[in-house]
Amino acid sequence: MEIKIIKKILGSNEKKAAENRRLLDTHKVFMINLIGSPGAGKTSMLEKTLGQLAGKYSCAVIEGDIATDRDARRLQKYNIPVALINTDGACHLEAVSVAEALAGFNLPETDFIFIENVGNLVCPAEFDLGEHAKCAVASVPEGDDKPAKYPGLFRAASVCLLNKIDLAPYVKFDVAKFLADIKNIKSDLPVFQVSAAGNINLDEWIEWLEKCVKKNNATGQI
Amino acid sequence: MHEFSIITELFKIMEETAHAHNLVKVESVIIHAGALRQIHKAALLAAWQEITQSTIAENSTLELTVLPARIRCLNCRKESGVEDICFVCGFCSSGEVEVIQGNELILHTIRGENSHGD
Numbered sequence: 001m002e003i004k005i006i007k008k009i010l011g012s013n014e015k016k017a018a019e020n021r022r023l024l025d026t027h028k029v030f031m032i033n034l035i036g037s038p039g040a041g042k043t044s045m046l047e048k049t050l051g052q053l054a055g056k057y058s059c060a061v062i063e064g065d066i067a068t069d070r071d072a073r074r075l076q077k078y079n080i081p082v083a084l085i086n087t088d089g090a091c092h093l094e095a096v097s098v099a100e101a102l103a104g105f106n107l108p109e110t111d112f113i114f115i116e117n118v119g120n121l122v123c124p125a126e127f128d129l130g131e132h133a134k135c136a137v138a139s140v141p142e143g144d145d146k147p148a149k150y151p152g153l154f155r156a157a158s159v160c161l162l163n164k165i166d167l168a169p170y171v172k173f174d175v176a177k178f179l180a181d182i183k184n185i186k187s188d189l190p191v192f193q194v195s196a197a198g199n200i201n202l203d204e205w206i207e208w209l210e211k212c213v214k215k216n217n218a219t220g221q222i
Numbered sequence: 223m224h225e226f227s228i229i230t231e232l233f234k235i236m237e238e239t240a241h242a243h244n245l246v247k248v249e250s251v252i253i254h255a256g257a258l259r260q261i262h263k264a265a266l267l268a269a270w271q272e273i274t275q276s277t278i279a280e281n282s283t284l285e286l287t288v289l290p291a292r293i294r295c296l297n298c299r300k301e302s303g304v305e306d307i308c309f310v311c312g313f314c315s316s317g318e319v320e321v322i323q324g325n326e327l328i329l330h331t332i333r334g335e336n337s338h339g340d
């Protein structure tokens with residue numbers, strides 16, 4: 001016999017993600033999910049971002065890490081809540097574990113939640129966590145072909161960081177090509193060319209984030 | 223690697239469905255996946271073979287139908303395909319488009335035998 005089902009696979013993750021998003025919206029918290037290759041500079045960008053925002057806004061971080069607490073430890077100096085999720089080998093975070101992390105935060109008092117996803121350009125883009133924006137973190141040494149090879153992430157993203165721009169003079173990286181490919185994939189994707197290590201262009205990124213704040217009748221662009 | 227999460231959930235839905243329809247054997251399972259899901263077919267099939275071992279779906283075939291990405295222009299409202307990585311309207315070249323096909327991940331059909339041999 002043949003049974004027609006037409007049922008969504010990963011529907012349970014989507015359902016949980018929608019619950020997370022509702023919970024965050026109730027408390028006017030903005031959550032952003034940083035996705036990029038291992039070593040692209042996700043933690044480095046978080047350090048610089050928290051350095052500027054942690055005094056002014058109430059921030060929290062969810063650190064997705066396959067097995068260690070190294071990145072979570074790097075963020076301790078900001079005196080903010082950091083929830084560590086060890087995925088035990090899995091290449092991405094899922095909405096259930098993010099829900100557990102959210103339960104440990106004081107949401108009514110929180111403005112920003114930053115998620116550092118597991119270093120990977122494919123799988124994390126597939127799993128909605130309930131965030132309001134995905135941030136694609138690319139970096140110069142990875143090469144200018146990343147948008148063309150991983151269009152899924154750049155299409156799903158609301159903002160893109162091109163990190164390690166300080167290395168552009170030393171690496172064969174065609175910024176114009178990178179931007180042209182992104183334009184084809186998502187014409188209105190904001191791209192910030194930054195350097196976490198060299199403190200280059202961080203202000204535009206910080207300004208973009210501040211426009212996303214939801215509390216106190218802020219603009220809440222996303 | 224996300225293929226394993228997909229297969230785990232697919233297997234769960236398959237088992238529930240088979241149980242509800244009194245299936246004693248599952249012969250094939252058809253899933254539809256949007257091209258944008260970037261599913262690695264070989265990894266998916268390997269995971270399916272692994273998870274169905276010693277179950278009613280042992281040795282069943284997993285058929286994957288890939289749905290190509292399609293977009294609708296927010297400017298001229300026409301629909302077009304996505305060539306390469308170009309999410310740009312094929313009629314007016316606007317980049318303001320919505321994806322109308324390509325993100326699906328659907329369990330479509332299960333074929334099997336129930337206890338009456340049907």
Ligand SMILES: Nc1nc2c(ncn2[C@@H]2O[C@H](COP(=O)(O)OP(=O)(O)OP(=O)(O)O)[C@@H](O)[C@H]2O)c(=O)[nH]1
Nearest residue numbers: 037038039040041042043044119164195196197198
């Ligand atoms: N030159 C240069 N190096 C950088 C920059 N940002 C980060 N790095 C270096 O790149 C390496 C990786 O940075 P991380 O921030 O740990 O990268 P990540 O994306 O968090 O890595 P995983 O968590 O392992 O996926 C470190 O050695 C950083 O010091 C930058 O803007 N310029």
Ligand SMILES: [Mg+2]
Nearest residue numbers: 042043071116
């Ligand atoms: Mg890191």
Ligand SMILES: [Zn+2]
Nearest residue numbers: 295298311314
């Ligand atoms: Zn058009």
